[in-house]
Amino acid sequence: MNIIFGPVPSRRFGLSLGIDLSPGSKACNFDCLYCELSAAKPTDTIPNPPNVEEVIAETKKALAEHPDTEVITITANGEPTLYPNLNELITALQAIKDRRKLLILSNASTIDDPKIRQALAKLDIVKLSLDCATKRCFKRLDRPMDADKLNAIIAGMQEFRQIFSGMLVIEILVVRGINDTDAEFEALADVLKKIRPDRIDIGTIDRPPAYAVQPVPFARLSELASHLQGLPVHIVAKRPKATPQHFSREDILALLSRRPLTQEDIDTLLDAASKERLSRLVAEKRVHKERVGSVLFYKLGA
Ligand code: SF4
DSSP: OOOEEEEEEETTTEEEEEEESOOSSOBOSOOOTTOSSOOOOOOSOOSSOOOHHHHHHHHHHHHHHOTTOOEEEEEOSBOGGGOTTHHHHHHHHHHHOTTSEEEEEEOSTTTTSHHHHHHHTTSSEEEEEOOOSSHHHHHHHTOOSOGGGHHHHHHHHHHHHHHOOSEEEEEEEEOTTTTOSHHHHHHHHHHHHHHOOSEEEEEEOOSOOSSSOOOOOHHHHHHHHTTSTTSOEEEESOOOOOOOBOOOHHHHHHHHHHSOEEHHHHHHHBOHHHHHHHHHHHHTTSEEEEEETTEEEEEEOO
């Protein structure tokens, strides 16, 4: 059983060494239509999880072999917060991580549990999924063990934000015909404004999914993102080739008043002269740059 994988370069988080807490088989309390693993009945138990000492010994060995690792990512063939000794493991990882960041990739299903919130609050970066803000959509897309928990999960995210000073990233995976509606994104916008994540990653299917579902084109992701006014959205999807356009200073400020833009957005949208204008706005402190993980945002204000 391989507990450690990588390091792999992650454009979102940096050079990442992965820890798989369910190396034997998939163990997840969701059965998402888009899952990259095979379809499986949801469960809340990881069968034969590795013990903490084993995980720490393997992580130390891998870090010695790959000292340039930037991020240690806690993940699983499924949902890592189902690991029974999560708090103990996070404490032990903190002791060996040195200057590296600790990250977890979770489906958020357990964030309503105060013990999980306290354990995750010790991490540097927490990535939680939130594909839907309505129960019907959640049930159809993520196929959780308990769809009635959606409101408790959303409330748990809000409470987590109160105690977590690290980087909170919310990921929305968009599937054609399911959560790609304006209404779902309006509902998501309402809850995301309350959760106040540092970054929202919006993506779509890019690997073979567990069930026959389809991705959403980049242009539609972009339209959906426009519902998340004022929020730091990062669209994680292949961009179609586009010709950068002319933007005046006022156009740039109007664009940024809708929501912060990433460097990738700027490179796609603005021609060279417009980028010069943006640089001047940065020098004048009317626009500021902020890095969230590996993603650089341009936001209004100093
Ligand atoms: S939460 Fe992740 S591992 Fe679980 S079914 Fe969904 S995509 Fe797969």
